[in-house]
Amino acid sequence: MNSEFFTGLVYNASLLLAMVLVFELLTTRRKNSSYLWQVMVGIIIGGVGLAVMSTKWELIPGLFFDTRTVLLGISGLFFGWIPTLIAIIATVLYRISIGGVGTLAGVSEIIMAGVFGLIWRYFREKKLHQLLWIEMYLFGLVIHIVDLALVVLLPKEIMEEAFLTIWFPVITINPLATLMLGIMLSNRLKRDLVVERLAESEEKFSQVFRNGPQIITISSLKEGIYLDVNNAFTEAIGYKKEEVVGKSVLSLNIWVENIDRSKMIEELKKNKIIRDKEYRFRKKNGEIITFLCSVAILVIGGKEYLLVLGINIEDRKRAEIELARANMDILTEKHKLEAILHDMGDAVFVTDDKKKIILANKAMEILFGLSEKEMMGRNIEEALALSYGTTGKKPVDLIETVFEKKQQAKPVDTLVVRNKSGTSVSVDGVASPIVDENLKLVGTVWVLRDVTKEKALEQMRVDFISLASHQLRTPLTGIKWYVELLDQNAPKMSIEKIQKYIKKIGESNNRMIDLVNDLMAVSKADSGNLVKAMSSYSVKDLLQQSIDEQGRLFLNRKITIEGMELIPEDLEIDADITQMVQVFGNLFDNAARYSPKGSKIEVGAELGLGKVKIYVKDYGLGIPLKQQGRVFNKFFRGDNVAKTIPGSGLGLYLAKNIVEAHGGKIWFESKENLGTTLFVELPIKQKNGRKEESDDRGG
């Protein structure tokens, strides 16, 4: 073994490593993608190859040994085919230019090492940063075993000597040099990768910080000076970044309540972190804005900083308030509507488009006698006993119009509701469709109004007119017919007969006048204008006046009045005296008319608690029992008197109305053929502090 050769090889390998270090410094952090760069690298590697080869050890003239196989192997493995090919060409040319016996072997080992590196690279699929030292050593060992085998290309005479001289250093030094160089490059790749990833990651985080949607600020914990803020913050708050960074929160007056910040820091010291808490800030233009913040303390270089992450929830807050307000409005409207619907006198119900009842108010429940449960969700035709009054048929026309034609519908005739209890109620109503914006039917709403009273009133009106015209026509017919009889027959008639006819005409005429007067009074009574001028009046005077008005009748029928002398003078009532005289006049008139000639009428007044009961008692025809319930009806005449005694049938109806308008009561007791007693009870006028006499003065 030649120690000179060994030292040379070590020296050569060291040079190689040093060159590679220089190369590394030059090429750090450069992407090796472009062809131009690859060519450059090839030239540099070629240059290093030349340097290595120029520090060769000449074994025998023309036979050199150096570490070029290490360089080219590594080049093939780490740098790919373009740089390696350039390096191969450069070193081959250099070797050929030197010439000598070892030229063929020298050129061969250059090509072999480069190609071997490229093949290894190919199978390794470029994951060179993952190379382990053992693989690298194996790589170096295999190259140099093949390199030794290339000794066969030397002339036979020096082959043996050359092999024996070089085999040991080539097998030991070169694989080690390959290992070291490879590890160095692999580490460099690894480092590049880390740096690359770090840069990427830093870029990523920087992006997140700058342009993320969340508000981020970093400020010094103690002084509150902003170190950095992101775009979301500056956009939300209206300041530019440079207006904020370096300034303190106090000088910017950015917190609406500075105490909030102090509290926040206290809380942070306790809990390390604050999550999702609302804080209010002042924008540059003075508006208040709310951020939902998470806060933590950062320690950078031994100093404490406040990291605030926030979301601008101003829009959400405003929307929440508006929503709450809108909800409140809707709720208020709903309650209002429900209250109106509930308390409405008219029955209202709503159906869906399938004719099912989905809403019904209280009046509806009362009208049909059905509970809410008995109506909800049921088909209207099944649930509601509703039919036309005259035909008894279901109102299918209404249902068809509103559901099929989607038009408002009104019943053609009075509808009758058959209540669950069996009673019938006449109703009028309207059914309306509810359509959406596409004119699709969503439901219907029905309103039914109880018109029983109106119908009854209408019937009463018709009956009144029929009866009134009947009553008026009867005396008019009497006048008409007697005038006609006189007109035709007067010349042939005796004076007595003519006088008799004229008397009939006069009677009829008086009946007409009485009737019209009574009708006027009834009209007043019906319109509620009965009592006009209230004044204090003595009961005794009132009765006396009423008796006096009937004086002629009493005289004609030889009627006597008894009991007036027992009525106390000082018993007073408040009354419209004209009306009250009419009441008692009517009572006396009736009593006299329906009593036999020469009979008596008793009158009296009994004092009760705060009221007086006045009675007029006759011993006349009385009122038939079966008719007694109708005595105070308009146009009522007793069957036992109607054909013989004239009268309008309005007197007692009027009397009842007048007495009731004075806060009093009227009633009677009667037996047919025995007589009738009419009672009138009226409130008395209370005299200042003096108690009324309580003894009965009636008689």
Next chain:
Amino acid sequence: MIVEDDTVLANALSLTLQNEGYELSLATDGEEAKKKIQQEIPDLILLDLLLPIKNGFEVLKAIRQNPETKEIPVVILTNFEQETSISEGKKLGAKDYIVKANVDIQEIPKIVKKYLPA
């Protein structure tokens, strides 16, 4: 027969028809009319409607129910005028429905003559 509760009108009718030579009977309420019609079987009835005790329709129904009286022609002579009562009268077979105030007294004998069976 005249069924009329108002004495003045009953008098006028009686006078007129007696002058024409008709034999007359008078009833002044529904009950009396019913009885007299069954007893007397009149040739024609002038019937008022608003009558004491029983109204004209009840009288008319009674007439129609009795086979002996059901063919008697009845003319309703009244001052009560309501569509329902007119149709009710026609339904019960009244020959005519005459409103008293609308007819001259001289027309009454003509009406009687018109509906009196030959």
